[in-house]
Amino acid sequence: MTQNIYDNPAFFAGYSQLGRSINGLDGAAEWPALRAMLPDLRGLGIVDLGCGFGWFCRWARQLGASHVLGLDVSEKMLERARAETSDAAIRYARADLERFDLPAGSFGLAYSSLALHYIEHLDRLLTTVRDALVPGGHLVFSVEHPIYTAPANPGWTVEADGRRTWPVDGYLVEGPRSTDWLAKGVIKQHRTMGHYLNALLRHGFALEHVEEWGPDEAQIAARPELADERQRPPFLLVAARRKD
Amino acid sequence: MTQNIYDNPAFFAGYSQLGRSINGLDGAAEWPALRAMLPDLRGLGIVDLGCGFGWFCRWARQLGASHVLGLDVSEKMLERARAETSDAAIRYARADLERFDLPAGSFGLAYSSLALHYIEHLDRLLTTVRDALVPGGHLVFSVEHPIYTAPANPGWTVEADGRRTWPVDGYLVEGPRSTDWLAKGVIKQHRTMGHYLNALLRHGFALEHVEEWGPDEAQIAARPELADERQRPPFLLVAARRKD
Numbered sequence: 001m002t003q004n005i006y007d008n009p010a011f012f013a014g015y016s017q018l019g020r021s022i023n024g025l026d027g028a029a030e031w032p033a034l035r036a037m038l039p040d041l042r043g044l045g046i047v048d049l050g051c052g053f054g055w056f057c058r059w060a061r062q063l064g065a066s067h068v069l070g071l072d073v074s075e076k077m078l079e080r081a082r083a084e085t086s087d088a089a090i091r092y093a094r095a096d097l098e099r100f101d102l103p104a105g106s107f108g109l110a111y112s113s114l115a116l117h118y119i120e121h122l123d124r125l126l127t128t129v130r131d132a133l134v135p136g137g138h139l140v141f142s143v144e145h146p147i148y149t150a151p152a153n154p155g156w157t158v159e160a161d162g163r164r165t166w167p168v169d170g171y172l173v174e175g176p177r178s179t180d181w182l183a184k185g186v187i188k189q190h191r192t193m194g195h196y197l198n199a200l201l202r203h204g205f206a207l208e209h210v211e212e213w214g215p216d217e218a219q220i221a222a223r224p225e226l227a228d229e230r231q232r233p234p235f236l237l238v239a240a241r242r243k244d
Numbered sequence: 245m246t247q248n249i250y251d252n253p254a255f256f257a258g259y260s261q262l263g264r265s266i267n268g269l270d271g272a273a274e275w276p277a278l279r280a281m282l283p284d285l286r287g288l289g290i291v292d293l294g295c296g297f298g299w300f301c302r303w304a305r306q307l308g309a310s311h312v313l314g315l316d317v318s319e320k321m322l323e324r325a326r327a328e329t330s331d332a333a334i335r336y337a338r339a340d341l342e343r344f345d346l347p348a349g350s351f352g353l354a355y356s357s358l359a360l361h362y363i364e365h366l367d368r369l370l371t372t373v374r375d376a377l378v379p380g381g382h383l384v385f386s387v388e389h390p391i392y393t394a395p396a397n398p399g400w401t402v403e404a405d406g407r408r409t410w411p412v413d414g415y416l417v418e419g420p421r422s423t424d425w426l427a428k429g430v431i432k433q434h435r436t437m438g439h440y441l442n443a444l445l446r447h448g449f450a451l452e453h454v455e456e457w458g459p460d461e462a463q464i465a466a467r468p469e470l471a472d473e474r475q476r477p478p479f480l481l482v483a484a485r486r487k488d
Binding site: 171193201229231232233 | 411413
């Protein structure tokens with residue numbers, strides 16, 4: 001099963017301190033871009049793959065989603081998500097996204113924020129998601145950008161003239177990457193952008209929008225530490241639809 | 245108009261010595277991947293944007309294309325292309341891809357190899373190409389990969405442990421890049437992968453395949469100097485179709 005790093009106490013403690021954990025959706029700098037790729041949620045059934053603390057599930061209900069299913073592998077995150085709502089139209093379930101099942105044709109939107117780069121078996125997941133969507137149903141997700149996940153040593157290099165560069169290697173060498181982020185040995189799956197996009201096409205999705213996210217000028221003005229993120233995108237955001 | 249670097253004598257002399265100039269399509273390592281993205285050419289009308297010496301135009305006729313229009317900004321390249329064939333179904337014309345026109349609904353395939361990264365006005369070009377295709381018509385093209393074009397100083401860094409890394413910066417900062425390749429001050433337009441893909445979607449194309457090309461093992465065995473290209477892809481190959 002997926003490495004359940006979120007239930008590692010040190011990782012969970014660190015993750016709980018991030019802006020996106022404390023401030024929810026608005027604590028994530030890429031959220032405005034991801035939100036802009038979503039369809040009208042009114043009346044939609046939604047599944048959130050890797051729902052974490054459930055911020056998106058609750059927000060989706062506020063915007064009129066008919067029912068929301070939040071899936072996560074982390075007991076600790078689900079526990080907190082459940083404590084945050086008494087809405088009977090939000091249901092949380094523990095699921096390993098490597099081997100979960102969903103009822104066919106039952107959702108208008110599948111959403112996932114920064115979870116799919118932990119998943120090894122993307123083809124299986126996309127088969128499940130496609131079948132779980134109604135024809136024309138939407139899939140909107142974010143992952144760590146392949147330029148970000150590729151390097152053997154991910155971290156800025158300061159050049160002689162002071163520029164900061166991101167040392168890409170292994171971009172076309174797909175597979176696991178072990179990084180130390182909040183805890184030692186966090187395993188992510190590096191795959192190319194082409195891999196993500198062709199997998200969607202092969203599984204019966206039409207691509208709608210592909211966003212290599214970086215902060216805009218207003219965001220950099222408010223948070224100057226984000227400026228480096230324009231040197232290489234940290235996140236890849238994709239919107240697709242089930243074709244038929 | 246486009247910088248017509250191919251008519252620069254030093255550039256032209258250098259370009260004429262490349263494997264892809266001497267050996268044609270088979271002299272380009274990415275050709276097998278690009279060829280695999282083409283539709284059946286039998287009976288198709290084809291336009292080749294940036295046809296160079298006309299290798300693709302002649303090959304397409306051999307595979308049964310009904311007629312081929314090769315466009316290029318370089319007089320020198322067109323001169324040689326014209327000298328290489330007496331086929332009346334191949335026509336060559338000088339065109340600046342920033343401001344050319346094509347007859348509407350008259351081609352089944354628009355093809356372009358390593359030309360569109362010289363073009364500043366991609367939206368105008370895609371409007372022209374879309375209108376020139378029949379509904380369902382194909383667009384298959386290659387460009388230098390955005391990871392390749394982004395850096396201020398494109399070139400390998402040798403790390404302390406001997407690994408070679410590609411120093412990405414400015415990836416999200418689109419616009420011209422001046423590089424010295426065969427001649428000084430060759431201007432290319434850096435744009436993100438997302439930019440290419442979203443422009444296609446916005447102009448009425450459906451995406452079919454996105455290939456971040458690198459050499460396969462057999463190619464590296466035959467030409468070990470290609471191995472570095474797996475560290476970061478040199479080319480981006482895209483197949484799309486006019487939707488309706």
